[in-house]
Amino acid sequence: MPSIIEPKLISGNANLPLATSIARRMSMHRGMNIGLVDARVERFNDQEIFVEVYENVRGEDMFIIQPTSNPANDNLMELLIMSDALRRSSAARITAVIPYFGYARQDRRSKARTPISAKLVANMIVESGIERVLTMDLHAAQIQGFFDIPVDNLYASPIFALDILHQFKDQLGDVMVVSPDVGGVARARELAKRINAPLAIVDKRREKPGEIAEMTVIGDVSGKKCIIVDDICDTAGTLCKAAEVLMEHGATEVHSYITHGVLSGPAVERITNSVMKSLVVTDSIHAPEPVKSAPNIRIVPTAPMFAQAILNIWNGTSVSSLFETETLTPIYEGMYYA
Template sequence: MPQLQEPKLIAGNANMPLANAIARRMSMHRGKQVGLVDARVERFNDGEIFVEVFENVRGEDMFILQSTSNPANDNLMELLIMADALRRSSAARVTAVLPYFGYARQDRRTKARTPITAKLVANMLVGTGIERVLTMDLHAAQIQGFFDIPVDNLYASPIFALDIQTTFKKRMDELAIVSPDVGGVARARELAKRINSPLAIVDKRREKPGEIAEMTVIGNVKDKTCLIVDDICDTAGTLCKAAEVLIENGAKEVHSYITHGVLSGPAVERVTNSVMKSLVVTDSIAPTDAVKKAKNIRIVPTAPVFAQAILNIWSGTSVSSLFEADTLSPIYDGTYAAE
């Protein structure tokens, strides 16, 4: 179906650098200027959030760019209020683009009398009139089923695969992909298949949240360059401990590829002082100054894939095509293309 209106972007305050980068990439693909809709998202003295859109959005295909990262509650409320403002302004369709979906770790009841907050957030998003969600590396794939609207879940593994094939191109046969826990095996296996590397697992046992009692390596990592793969790095305690265990088991060196660098509390200091040679994260969460200055933390961009995904949604073409490296390489302009 031909599109009469252009896709329009509006951004909250969670990650303005990424929002601007997505707009620039879309401008390049479209051959015309795609900017962020002129709006203000601000707070009153009592902390209430106020949104005002200064452009006409009637009948427009709107995309709200907003990660629900720290401060999660403020950023979530910004998203909900922006969606309400657009619906009340007669936007034709509202799509929420959440590079990082907060509360995703609360996706099940782990004990009695606890909430499933990921489902609650899904209900809130749908209740505001959002008709589609675009996100990256949900903590659990089944969260897509919490929504009664389409959810497009992009994967960081194709981006990581391109980066790995460039960074480690002369020693690909030395690599081993490592999952830091049993729950992340499917994610690690996906990347291992893409770069044709063996898979290992670090089995951890927790006495209570935030504490790790014991770690065991399943698989052979001796004389391997280990790449730990996970979706979220919060305080980095598990990650740094896993790196130490791998070195103790004979690994030559350890690097990590994490989609969402939450990196709260002592995380940056832990990573900086750890045995890890490097930690690679995406810009799904706006990096702090400490993250930018850390000598062994590197950031890879997600704007190219999000820009193309938004254009594919707008034009009614496939989003799943972006899961393949052959499709992704041209989008990244050869930045991570293997030589």
Template sequence: MKADINLKLIAGNANMDLAQAIARRMSVYRGMPVELANARVERFNDKEIFVEIFDNVRGEDVFILQSTCNPANDNLMELLIIADALKRSSASRITAVVPYFGYARQDRRTAARTPISAKLVANLMTEAGIDRVLTLDLHAGQIQGFFDIPVDNLYASPVFAMDIRHHFEDLSKVTIISPDVGGVARARELAKRLNLGLAIVDKRRSRPGEVDEMTIIGEVEGRTCIIVDDICDTAGTLCKAAQLLKDEGAEAVHAYITHGVLSGPAVERVKNSVMESLVITDSIPLSDEAKVAHNIRTVSVAPMLAQAILNVANDTSVSSLFSEQTLRPIYEAFYRFD
């Protein structure tokens, strides 16, 4: 690995804890301090966003660390304005590291006269001067095709697989659950990693956000069920699925969700649900309420993102991080591997 690569990290305000964790991990990997660039990202009285970068970035390979989570519009504009400032300051390459890609659920037209907002966001990011995107568990993989620049989509499943092996002693009693038909591929991929069975919760909706009927396809009686999905927003469907699994004889229900949006009543619903644990990544910062919830915990994707940034900077493989075997040395400080 080239220790003298011209690499700089700059963070927006969306998830400063994750940005600092990434910088710390990169310092460990490189054997030299890696600091966030000296910059200010602030708002005028009318909420206009202003960016000033104090470090010299001319000729540098710059990585912007910014999830476009709540408030999605503010965080997206921060990302675009930071990119514009870097472009006008002659950065050689600008990579947007967007652990949670907002607007990803608007990836197609669901009715007449509706937008494809994910495509619009892709256009905005490209026009702002971003040369490459590094993200995590896109809601729809085809969003990569909305960009005319390289997009690396990392997966939380290998990290989840390591965490499940660490926390569940007898995997022979575990079944992976897809909370809907659309998420079967994601759940199947994790089940395959762990050599576990798969069941599906089939939902029928009369309108968006409202579930009329839920049925289970597969055997869950006497099993420890792990629900796997990419986004938990209001947690209504997740908690209903957990209750249905318990009603059908599941011994215990857990959930592994990549992006914990947890808006509105979500945290209270999870706390009062039958789920013994909801495990989410730190792609989105947790609210104070979620931090103290007895059955919500996080696993960090900072080690994986830090390594991915170094791989991009060194022009080496990012897809190697899809492998548990590759990630194990990176996560040895988190888990004990026998």
């Protein structure tokens, strides 16, 4: 057991509601109040970021909760500067809790003379003094290897499985999990195994970036309630088109479960007007008002999982135990899926 009395949480501006929810859940687990460390993270007139921590953090086990979502550069700089402030204040250990890891889609050189920005961001995080990263559903698993520090990558599929088993409890025989592309088959297969459902694939071919030339359904989806599963939904063009193609192939309903709802540009309007019956996203990215008020978008919480993962890291116990639905069921019991 560490000599540190309690873990301490600090949050940037990227997703303060999630940070507050995590602190509340940890307080319930510990039986004492665990609040966010009092600090200010603000900008000068020229948009320089300034951080000041008002509490003593010397020798403390610090957890910075900060997804690097839109605006990605501002939120990334907040994370780096908060880490520097804590390191210079003699914090014993600094863990970055990054529910959504921005720049993850730039994980390889897709063509000549392009960067691998995910590796650059990983280098910056390590150099800032962060000693461990806790994240969820990295776009590519190999990004963990970009860091020279431990990286714990949680998965949303156990949360999604609990939600699906609740929402479709009398219709599980009609459910089919669908991967929206060949690259996401492993993720879709994982969820399909958890709910004991068959798997189909939508194969898409692009003429150029941002345009989808052709979509083919691999598998028989006729008469099925299709659940599309993916890690990121940005402009929702591919997702809405995939839903249309599935309905054309005989699906009775199409639902989507997406970990990170980036939902930029026309995404909300597209989803609202699409044939999709529902889109479920996690709160890894703070949802603006248009997303919250969209009639067919629903948000499921990640705070119980992150709270338990932070406590496990602090205690020096297993984080991978949270990969199992059986472990998460009591954590979520009575909250959303009773």
